[in-house]
Amino acid sequence: MTKSEKQLRDALAKIADVASQAVGGGNTSGNNDNNEEPKEGETEFxxxxxxxxxxxxxxxxxxxxxxxxxxxxxxxxxxxxxxNLENADVITPEFLTLLVSKYWGPTPRRLTVSFMEATSQALKNKILSHMNAWATRECISFVLTNGTGQVRISRGPGGYYSYLGTDILHIPANKQTMNLQGFTLATPDSEYRRVIRHETGHTLGFPHEHMRQELVNRIDPQKAYAYFLQTQGWNKAMVDAQVLTPLNQASIFGTAADQTSIMCYHLPGSITKNGQPIIGGLDINATDYAFAARIYPIPGHTPVIAGATSDDDWDASDDVDNQTLEEAIRATIMQHNSPTDRDSENVLAGADMHTA
Ligand SMILES: [Zn+2]
Known part of the structure; x- marks a missing residue:
């Protein structure tokens, strides 16, 4: 790798990291400007x-x-x-890795879960039950293990985070894949729903809903330029590329942007056009469940999708067979006929028109 390639890779990784923190309202990396509330004790809720x-x-x-x-x-x-990428200069192999989704796919899976700190069975069970709220509608579920889980949860400092989907497989076994700072049995149930179900969504590969076009459109570019210049040192082009151009707009199975999705976190009113914050979701909603059921279908269940073609418009016996399908595909290819053939076709077409 040349020096400039290395610089580019480093810059892209930093951009991805900072963008997710900035847009997610994260407060890691010493960024103290986007959270007006005083901090509580380090590992407290x-x-x-x-x-x-x-x-x-x-x-x-x-x-x-x-x-x-x-x-x-x-x-x-x-x-x-x-x-969607208007600036072709940024389309490098490194940049394309940022466009890869991290979903586990339709194969039913059971992901094991362990805890980094000593944790009571009651607390383990409670956290797991909220992770498995998703499993009521999808083919991926979570199960506790006394060994090293594929999902590893810490309740220590670091705020709330998860790695995204299949990325968790690349985390060394002695590091957590999910952080739930300060969660105890005394934490309100509403926070179990809002935070643990959200972080579990990331483990399932779901990105932040507020990166979607419709919600990005609510952000005032001028306010965002000022905000991210002040907090991140970004110039205008950088804010355009990383905040105002949603990367996941054309991700698979996109549904309408939904600011009450569990995957949408609060964004401050100080950077929106009308001064109103983007609210953010408090629990998995019907759209989230429908989306999960489409990406992770439960075998034998056909999720009901609003507006989708009915399953029984025709009998299976009427389905286009493979031979007909191949012929139909071939028939769409333009033939390189000789001029003579083309002339004769034109003549025939003309004759038809005159006799019609
Ligand atoms: Zn998140």
């Missing part, structure tokens, strides 16, 4: 804590992208996502 999607070290971005696509080929960047 903080009702105003934001969330950051943790990103892997730069050196692992390409490898993790390969992992994600090997587990679930649909994770590869879509043409639609790439068509």
């Amino acid at each position: 903080d009702p105003n804590a934001g969330c950051s999607i943790k990103t892997l070290p730069t050196r692992l971005l390409a490898k993790a992208a390969q992992t994600a696509i090997a587990i679930n080929p649909v994770n590869a960047p879509t043409l639609g996502a790439m068509a």
